[in-house]
Amino acid sequence: MQRVPLISQLEKLSVEATPTDKLKEAIKVKKKLFKQWSRTKSQSDYDKYKEARKECKKVVKTAKNASWQEYGEYLAEKCEKSPREFYKAVKAVRQRDKPFDPTSLINDEAGNPLTDQEDINNRWEEYFDGLLNFGDSQRSQEPFNPGFPDEEEPSILEDEVRAVVKECAKNKAVGTDDITTEAIQACGDVGIKWLNRVFNAVWEERAAPDDWQKAIVIPIWKKKGSKRDCEKYRGISLLSQADKLFAKITERRIRPLVELQLRETQFGFRKNRGCTDVILRYDSYVKSVSSSTRSCT
Structure with a gap:
């Protein structure tokens, strides 16, 4: 050739x-x-x-x-x-298709494209506000009534704060307060005492700061449908790191009380338990029943 x-x-x-x-x-x-x-x-x-x-x-x-x-x-x-x-x-x-990167054009509720950045931001705010926030009619109007009002709740100790700060994950995105876990850890004992005062104030007043009630929502495409439709995105909320630390302390106080009330068949959201354990138990049970059935026949 x-x-x-x-x-x-x-x-x-x-x-x-x-x-x-x-x-x-x-x-x-x-x-x-x-x-x-x-x-x-x-x-x-x-x-x-x-x-x-x-x-x-x-x-x-x-x-x-x-x-x-x-x-x-x-x-x-x-x-x-x-x-x-x-x-x-x-x-x-x-993730070569970058599902976390939304398109520069977004459709409004009627399906018309929006090009102005302010209109696009308002559309995102409108969509996630209706998706994540509840109206007054859906909120519970009943006041909080403690189960044991006469008993004094123990204050949060510095050791509790120090333990959760030591175990908190690093390199995490910040919330609206722009405070990272690395910054909290770098403050040492001064930061522990500062957090302890804030946590005890929240604990006693039963009211969280405004920054803890806000989140930065990042839209992530679901990899299906048009990228211009807000409904094809799911949002990831970036919360305050201090709020996460307080929630961890609260969870550690509540968990021993809740564990006593849970059944042995409850596996979700429990330490050293998971769906894998249930599947293994179910698989072993099915195999034992099948083997006994064959032996009887």
Whole structure:
């Protein structure tokens, strides 16, 4: 078969040419030969185009291998120097379509596109406000009545605050107060005492600060439907880190009391229990029943 211009042109490229440069040249020559064959419909031009297409596939494969090799070296470097950046890079590969990145255009409730940024922000606020916030008619109007009003509730201890601060996760997004867990931990005992005073004030007054009742909602696409429809997004709420610490202390105080009232068949949201344990027990039970049935027959 006659040698097609693609191979000779690729050989003319300098030795320092990157796989991307060779790929661009291969695609350019292949398109040129395809247009030529489309005009003439001759067998010789088709053979040239066929050979160019074959060589182009080889160049594409080589470019892909070189790209993954370069990316692998990049990941190896990040793994040694910055494990956090390494896991972020791996996660980016798994989410190439970026479902967390909404489109620049959003439709209103009637389906009409919105282009002004202020209108888009108002549409997002309207959608999540109706989705997450309850109206006055849905809120309970009954006042809070403690089960044992005559008993004094113990104040929150500094040791409780110190324990949850020590165990709190790092590198987490902040809420409306812009206070990170790293900043709280960096304050040391001063931060512990400050949090302890705030937590005890909330505990005694039974009223949370306004910042704790607000959240920054991040829309994430559900990977189905139009990206312009707000209904195709789910929201992730970024809460105050101090609010999370207070909730953790409250959960640790309530859990021992609740555990005494739960049945042994309750597995959800319990320590050292989960759906896997239920599945394993069910599987072993089914197998035992099946084996006993076979033995009886």
